[in-house]
Amino acid sequence: MRAVLGAIGLMAALAAPVLAFETEEDTRFAAAGGVAQAELAVLSTTDTEVLAPVIAAFQARNPGIAVRYTVANSQQVYAAIAKDGAAYDMVISSAMDLQMKLANDGLALPLRSVETAALPEWARWQDLLFAFAQEPVVMIVARAALGGEPAPRTRRELTQLLRDNPERFMGRIGTYDPEASGAGYLFVTQDARLSDTFWRLAEVMGGLAPMLYDSSAPMIADLKSGQLVLAYNVLGSYAAPRIAGSDALVMVELEDHTLTLLRTALVPGTARAPELGALFLDFLLGTEGRALIASAAGLPPIDAAALAAKPHLRPIRLDAGLLVYLDALKRRAFLEEWQAALIQP
Amino acid sequence: MKGGGALSLRARLVLQLLVLAAVLAVLLFVAVRTVAGDAAEETLDGVLGAATLAIADELRGGEEGVSVDLPHEAFSILGSISEDRIFYRVAVEGATITGYADLPMPGAAQGPAGPSAPLFYTAPYRNTEVRVAMVRRVVLAGRLATPVTVLVAQTRSGQAAIAARVANRAAGIGLGVFALAAALSILTAGSVLRPINRLAEAVGRRGPNDLRSVDHPTPAELRPLVESLNGLIARLRAALMRTETFIAEAAHHIRTPLATVRARAETALRKAESEDARETLRAVIRAVEESARSASQLLDHATVVYRSDRPARETVDLARLIEGLVQSFGPVAGLKDVGIGFEGTGAALAVMGDRLLIEAALRNLLDNAVKYSPADTDIVLRLSQADGSACVEVADRGRGLSGGAQAALTRRFARGANVGDVVGSGLGLTIVDEVAAAHGGRFELTEREGGGTCARFWVPLA
Numbered sequence: 027m028r029a030v031l032g033a034i035g036l037m038a039a040l041a042a043p044v045l046a047f048e049t050e051e052d053t054r055f056a057a058a059g060g061v062a063q064a065e066l067a068v069l070s071t072t073d074t075e076v077l078a079p080v081i082a083a084f085q086a087r088n089p090g091i092a093v094r095y096t097v098a099n100s101q102q103v104y105a106a107i108a109k110d111g112a113a114y115d116m117v118i119s120s121a122m123d124l125q126m127k128l129a130n131d132g133l134a135l136p137l138r139s140v141e142t143a144a145l146p147e148w149a150r151w152q153d154l155l156f157a158f159a160q161e162p163v164v165m166i167v168a169r170a171a172l173g174g175e176p177a178p179r180t181r182r183e184l185t186q187l188l189r190d191n192p193e194r195f196m197g198r199i200g201t202y203d204p205e206a207s208g209a210g211y212l213f214v215t216q217d218a219r220l221s222d223t224f225w226r227l228a229e230v231m232g233g234l235a236p237m238l239y240d241s242s243a244p245m246i247a248d249l250k251s252g253q254l255v256l257a258y259n260v261l262g263s264y265a266a267p268r269i270a271g272s273d274a275l276v277m278v279e280l281e282d283h284t285l286t287l288l289r290t291a292l293v294p295g296t297a298r299a300p301e302l303g304a305l306f307l308d309f310l311l312g313t314e315g316r317a318l319i320a321s322a323a324g325l326p327p328i329d330a331a332a333l334a335a336k337p338h339l340r341p342i343r344l345d346a347g348l349l350v351y352l353d354a355l356k357r358r359a360f361l362e363e364w365q366a367a368l369i370q371p
Numbered sequence: 372m373k374g375g376g377a378l379s380l381r382a383r384l385v386l387q388l389l390v391l392a393a394v395l396a397v398l399l400f401v402a403v404r405t406v407a408g409d410a411a412e413e414t415l416d417g418v419l420g421a422a423t424l425a426i427a428d429e430l431r432g433g434e435e436g437v438s439v440d441l442p443h444e445a446f447s448i449l450g451s452i453s454e455d456r457i458f459y460r461v462a463v464e465g466a467t468i469t470g471y472a473d474l475p476m477p478g479a480a481q482g483p484a485g486p487s488a489p490l491f492y493t494a495p496y497r498n499t500e501v502r503v504a505m506v507r508r509v510v511l512a513g514r515l516a517t518p519v520t521v522l523v524a525q526t527r528s529g530q531a532a533i534a535a536r537v538a539n540r541a542a543g544i545g546l547g548v549f550a551l552a553a554a555l556s557i558l559t560a561g562s563v564l565r566p567i568n569r570l571a572e573a574v575g576r577r578g579p580n581d582l583r584s585v586d587h588p589t590p591a592e593l594r595p596l597v598e599s600l601n602g603l604i605a606r607l608r609a610a611l612m613r614t615e616t617f618i619a620e621a622a623h624h625i626r627t628p629l630a631t632v633r634a635r636a637e638t639a640l641r642k643a644e645s646e647d648a649r650e651t652l653r654a655v656i657r658a659v660e661e662s663a664r665s666a667s668q669l670l671d672h673a674t675v676v677y678r679s680d681r682p683a684r685e686t687v688d689l690a691r692l693i694e695g696l697v698q699s700f701g702p703v704a705g706l707k708d709v710g711i712g713f714e715g716t717g718a719a720l721a722v723m724g725d726r727l728l729i730e731a732a733l734r735n736l737l738d739n740a741v742k743y744s745p746a747d748t749d750i751v752l753r754l755s756q757a758d759g760s761a762c763v764e765v766a767d768r769g770r771g772l773s774g775g776a777q778a779a780l781t782r783r784f785a786r787g788a789n790v791g792d793v794v795g796s797g798l799g800l801t802i803v804d805e806v807a808a809a810h811g812g813r814f815e816l817t818e819r820e821g822g823g824t825c826a827r828f829w830v831p832l833a
Contacts, residue, residue: 130457132498151454152454343450349446351443353441354469355440355468359440
């Protein structure tokens with residue numbers, strides 16, 4: 027594994043073919059047996075270091091398989107498959123709606139195995155799209171901004187807190203810009219669908235001149251620096267290790283509903299070695315893969331019991347309803363409404 | 372016996388019922404599948420149509436043209452009823468404003484779609500087949516009435532899954548119906564054939580001399596068979612009767628001239644002078660005597676055959692009957708120096724039966740005993756009762772059975788191996804056996820202890 031991580035930088039430069047879509051990182055994991063008999067190409071939105079331990083374990087199990095791991099943002103991942111027909115054996119993305127559209131438009135290969143059959147109904151769509159991690163979308167608030175009060179537990183309480191103490195929050199609220207971020211768009215559309223209080227919260231936030239971010243990293247950074255006191259709709263699994271040890275920040279799973287993102291994988295029809303993609307998927311969903319996803323990758327694996335224990339966690343429904351918000355007219359109309367609420371002169 | 376190759380009625384019936392059941396089960400399977408398949412398609416069409424209408428309801432006009440706000444529920448409901456792929460298209464006069472621009476419009480043959488009643492059609496799309504619902508609406512856009520078409524399409528893997536499930540269940544139902552029908556057909560075959568079996572048993576149970584007509588209750592279909600059978604029996608009985616009558620007539624006609632011959636021979640014997648001639652005449656008389664006895668046994672037998680068909684039912688006192696017989700045989704036995712002893716119960720012993728027949732049977736028994744008894748021996752008659760029957764025992768000191776079976780001796784015209792010079796027709800024991808059978812009694816011949824034969828004749832008590 028050390029060798030693998032050491033190779034990342036070098037390989038990134040060497041292995042990158044000419045691609046029409048934009049990638050952020052391209053890494054080649056050499057086969058465990060030394061000589062590669064086959065290569066598994068993975069296109070993913072998940073950072074390389076998150077899945078590297080899982081890939082290493084997969085290679086230890088299957089010596090002779092080299093892995094090419096390409097990271098791109100969710101729009102680029104979708105475009106690579108849907109528009110460029112890029113040849114990858116597996117596509118991993120946190121953008122459930124775009125993954126759903128790939129599967130719905132017939133760009134995924136059907137897969138059946140013991141592991142896929144064991145997935146709960148809500149964690150897969152047909153035998154085309156499979157979830158391997160369930161990640162709550164949380165709120166992070168600075169203790170200083172609470173004024174000694176306990177952290178709000180619902181959107182109603184949050185709205186009340188913001189309304190009662192505008193001086194603490196003015197200009198110091200951060201959230202995704204849904205126009206620029208696919209994940210942010212997915213979160214607000216699902217919020218709007220699930221709760222009526224969301225729009226009220228959006229209005230109140232809008233009155234407090236919120237900061238909009240394209241991705242989580244700068245938002246967390248600003249939060250840690252104290253520039254922000256509230257971050258709304260952040261992936262808990264991403265934020266948790268980054269704010270760990272900081273006593274000043276509280277991570278809250280709102281109890282009226284906390285969206286739970288499903289990180290999904292599919293094997294595209296353009297795959298050169300679909301059997302390797304299927305093999306890797308089975309590994310991700312199998313006992314060893316699940317354990318590694320939890321311990322090494324720091325992502326909560328699919329677990330119906332964990333969901334049942336926390337009834338406020340609502341996995342985003344993996345069904346055709348996701349396609350609605352991808353509709354161009356719908357998106358325009360929704361964003362107009364959102365901007366009207368949040369961006370106030 | 373021919374007919375072994377022909378299929379039994381039962382097998383034929385069961386086989387035909389099974390074929391019928393199989394055909395019905397297959398028909399049921401096809402019917403359930405078709406109906407359920409249609410129902411599934413109708414249901415899925417209904418949901419697809421509702422989704423299309425829900426989208427059509429969100430069509431908006433305005434100065435900038437037509438727009439639509441896709442309702443989440445429309446797709447969400449489609450997604451919850453089956454995990455099928457979904458495509459949609461909203462077009463204004465052929466120009467797609469949102470959705471999948473290559474989603475096919477209906478062919479000309481499919482008729483018009485209304486504003487509230489969706490048109491459904493199946494079309495190939497993206498290497499698969501999709502079911503499409505189409506709704507047409509007119510929207511006021513830029514003050515112009517603009518026709519808008521909304522298409523929502525769905526793959527039908529859900530329907531295929533339902534069809535497969537229904538097919539499995541229908542196959543299960545079909546098999547169940549077949550199994551039930553098979554069990555019922557076996558029962559039916561049994562119950563239909565039961566009257567035939569009963570009739571066969573009833574006819575089979577009859578004794579060898581039972582020539583009564585069959586009056587067993589039978590279903591209408593078997594009545595011609597039973598009538599023919601009865602006709603056959605009647606003809607057989609008539610033929611037998613004619614034979615017996617003929618024999619009786621013949622015996623009767625022989626007996627009279629024999630009596631004349633005997634009288635003449637006795638007269639001649641008395642007048643004969645030479646010893647040779649006397650010897651010859653005595654032989655003639657003995658032969659004539661035996662012929663007369665045979666003729667009367669033939670007569671007896673004919674009487675038994677005739678009457679045993681419907682024996683008279685009257686009360687007969689066995690003790691008095693036997694006393695009469697002992698008296699009438701006294702002189703004959705006396706000539707041979709044979710004594711006849713009768714040990715009765717000291718009282719009357721009444722049985723129910725035909726006096727003539729019982730008398731003929733006992734006379735033949737006694738006649739046999741006298742005939743085979745050597746000189747200076749006694750014949751013992753014993754009358755007793757046990758287990759509801761009266762038993763007449765006739766014991767002599769004759770030659771015994773010498774191992775011959777009783778069954779062989781009671782056959783008509785059969786005689787023992789040790790009869791030697793004693794003349795006889797072989798009809799005597801047959802008569803006794805038949806009379807016993809006609810009365811529901813029994814006849815038994817055994818060796819007597821100390822030599823001789825012991826005959827026992829049972830008749831049920833009155």
